[in-house]
Amino acid sequence: MKRIPIQGVLLVLLLIFAFAFPRIMQGQPYWLYVALQSFFWAMMAASWALLAGYAGQFSFAHIAFMGIASYTSGILGRDLGWSPISGIILGTLMAGLVGVLVGYLCLRLRRTYLALFTIAFSEIVRLIINAEHEFTGGPMGLYMEPLLETTSYVPTYYIMLVALIVSLAIMYAIANSRLGLFLRSIREDEEAAAAMGVHVVRYKILAFVITSMIAGIAGALDHHIIGFIAPNELMIPRMSLVIAMAVIGGTESLISASLGAIFIHFAMEWLQKIPVPASWMPSLRENTATLQQFGLSLGEGYLQTNAWRMVLFGLMLMLTLRFWRNGLIQPLLEKIGRQGVAEETVAKRKFSQEENEIEGTEA
Amino acid sequence: MKLEIKNITKNFGGMQALNNVELTIDKSEIIGLIGPNGAGKTTLTNVIDGVYKPSEGEVWLNDERIDHLPPYKIARRGLGRTFQVTRAFRRMTVMENMMVPAMAINPGAKRQNVINKAQGILEFLTFEHLANEYGRGLSGGQQKLLELARLLMLDPDFVILDEPFAGVHPTLQETIYGYIDKVRQEGKAIILISHDMDSIFTLSERLVVLDFGAIIADGNPQNVKQDPVVIKAYLGEDEEEDY
Numbered sequence: 024m025k026r027i028p029i030q031g032v033l034l035v036l037l038l039i040f041a042f043a044f045p046r047i048m049q050g051q052p053y054w055l056y057v058a059l060q061s062f063f064w065a066m067m068a069a070s071w072a073l074l075a076g077y078a079g080q081f082s083f084a085h086i087a088f089m090g091i092a093s094y095t096s097g098i099l100g101r102d103l104g105w106s107p108i109s110g111i112i113l114g115t116l117m118a119g120l121v122g123v124l125v126g127y128l129c130l131r132l133r134r135t136y137l138a139l140f141t142i143a144f145s146e147i148v149r150l151i152i153n154a155e156h157e158f159t160g161g162p163m164g165l166y167m168e169p170l171l172e173t174t175s176y177v178p179t180y181y182i183m184l185v186a187l188i189v190s191l192a193i194m195y196a197i198a199n200s201r202l203g204l205f206l207r208s209i210r211e212d213e214e215a216a217a218a219m220g221v222h223v224v225r226y227k228i229l230a231f232v233i234t235s236m237i238a239g240i241a242g243a244l245d246h247h248i249i250g251f252i253a254p255n256e257l258m259i260p261r262m263s264l265v266i267a268m269a270v271i272g273g274t275e276s277l278i279s280a281s282l283g284a285i286f287i288h289f290a291m292e293w294l295q296k297i298p299v300p301a302s303w304m305p306s307l308r309e310n311t312a313t314l315q316q317f318g319l320s321l322g323e324g325y326l327q328t329n330a331w332r333m334v335l336f337g338l339m340l341m342l343t344l345r346f347w348r349n350g351l352i353q354p355l356l357e358k359i360g361r362q363g364v365a366e367e368t369v370a371k372r373k374f375s376q377e378e379n380e381i382e383g384t385e386a
Numbered sequence: 387m388k389l390e391i392k393n394i395t396k397n398f399g400g401m402q403a404l405n406n407v408e409l410t411i412d413k414s415e416i417i418g419l420i421g422p423n424g425a426g427k428t429t430l431t432n433v434i435d436g437v438y439k440p441s442e443g444e445v446w447l448n449d450e451r452i453d454h455l456p457p458y459k460i461a462r463r464g465l466g467r468t469f470q471v472t473r474a475f476r477r478m479t480v481m482e483n484m485m486v487p488a489m490a491i492n493p494g495a496k497r498q499n500v501i502n503k504a505q506g507i508l509e510f511l512t513f514e515h516l517a518n519e520y521g522r523g524l525s526g527g528q529q530k531l532l533e534l535a536r537l538l539m540l541d542p543d544f545v546i547l548d549e550p551f552a553g554v555h556p557t558l559q560e561t562i563y564g565y566i567d568k569v570r571q572e573g574k575a576i577i578l579i580s581h582d583m584d585s586i587f588t589l590s591e592r593l594v595v596l597d598f599g600a601i602i603a604d605g606n607p608q609n610v611k612q613d614p615v616v617i618k619a620y621l622g623e624d625e626e627e628d629y
Binding site (some may be wrong): 064201204205207208210211214215216217218219220221222223224275321367371375 | 434435437453456457458461462463467473475476477478482485486487489491493508514515516519521536540
């Protein structure tokens with residue numbers, strides 16, 4: 024049975040839309056900026072999905088690797104005059120190097136212990152950056168040389184889009200290679216994988232290195248675009264956001280995790296100021312005091328939700344974990360990708376049963 | 387082919403799981419390894435496989451000492467095993483499960499060749515129609531078959547089957563008998579651990595009995611069956627008198 028490559032068609036349509044987005048959003052630089060930021064989160068979520076969803080290493084250190092690469096690049100630029108490109112390359116390598124160390128130290132740790140270890144590591148990195156203010160700028164942050172000398176977001180949008188596509192392509196190739204197969208076997212059962220000849224130590228460390236480098240390049244690029252980084256960007260709630268994005272998208276698919284990140288980033292921005300029809304405004308104005316009691320405020324044509332968007336987002340995460348363990352996007356993609364597999368299994372079983380019956384009759 | 391277990395002792399704190407175990411397998415045969423619960427059968431398997439390092443003693447495979455090697459290196463040197471509790475890769479398809487060992491032992495293996503080999507094995511084990519299904523979707527018995535199929539992809543000289551008949555339907559049991567026969571005919575040595583005495587006595591050419599971590603009998607199954615020490619270990623002194 025010939026399957027229609029729906030996934031491929033959807034991907035092409037998505038790419039066309041992504042490349043046309045700056046043209047569609049002409050005159051709305053804010054949404055262009057939101058989009059390029061969403062690509063940063065998508066790289067973070069997809070690389071975390073490769074580490075946790077494929078290799079089974081539930082790490083909280085991802086945000087620290089992002090910070091290590093960004094700070095390395097920023098400090099090299101500030102103190103040694105390195106260009107952003109050279110800084111990003113060395114920052115990415117530094118993230119990979121620390122990834123080797125963390126991967127090695129985490130070899131015997133699983134699940135809760137791994138999570139606790141990496142939370143501790145992440146916090147140590149953040150606290151050192153915070154304390155070493157002469158070197159890192161401390162809590163006041165570090166100004167980083169802009170990637171491009173332009174006020175337009177269009178070129179930086181395309182840089183982030185290309186970075187996302189290239190990193191997804193690399194991770195996709197890894198996930199579908201021998202390495203991907205071994206990582207998944209390690210996720211399923213380390214002992215059984217080793218008994219099948221899989222070099223568990225090597226592949227676990229490799230998973231840390233590759234994903235740390237992708238988190239590193241995402242962070243260094245993004246912070247050279249923003250022009251600034253501060254230690255609070257390495258806080259655990261931001262790491263939790265990466266995890267939530269990947270979980271809501273689906274951790275067993277790189278595309279799902281990155282789409283989850285893009286969707287959530289846009290939703291969170293949109294939910295900050297929910298547009299309200301003009302006809303509702305008078306009655307809402309009358310109830311301003313009540314709205315304020317609930318932490319809501321009224322603007323010109325919109326309702327500012329402040330902290331409520333995080334509540335909604337938390338609810339969404341809880342519901343996803345409770346009812347859709349594979350995320351919201353991944354099951355859809357899987358349904359399309361595995362179209363006809365069940366029917367094929369049944370047909371093959373019937374065929375072999377019939378064959379056996381014929382053989383039995385002949386005998 | 388030669389597997390030598392030399393004076394292996396394994397302690398877990400104050401508990402001695404294996405006590406001076408000595409065993410040599412130097413030809414293609416089916417060795418039944420039996421013993422009461424807690425006798426040390428699985429511990430011995432784990433020591434041979436490299437999961438546990440022995441407290442004392444050595445393990446040699448084809449004249450190479452292997453007791454200091456990690457399990458993946460031992461697997462690559464030609465020793466494969468299944469587990470007492472089935473450990474199929476549940477979130478991977480049957481075909482992917484089969485590809486793991488073949489790709490791990492032969493980095494240059496062509497994907498299509500591996501798939502072709504896997505299909506042949508699946509056909510032999512009568513579940514080729516499940517090739518694209520996830521491990522988690524298989525029944526307990528089918529997961530046992532999948533573990534055995536994976537082992538054929540690893541193609542080891544020595545095969546350790548830990549409770550292959552546990553919780554398996556009689557029809558599948560026949561398939562597993564066929565599997566063991568095939569592996570034996572390929573010139574491999576099989577260590578068969580099972581509580582299913584009928585299967586053990588039907589299949590084994592040599593029987594080794596463990597009790598309290600020590601080998602109490604080793605030889606022809608019919609002779610071992612009559613051994614008073616074995617009867618005592620299995621049935622206890624009082625019951626022995628009754629019989």
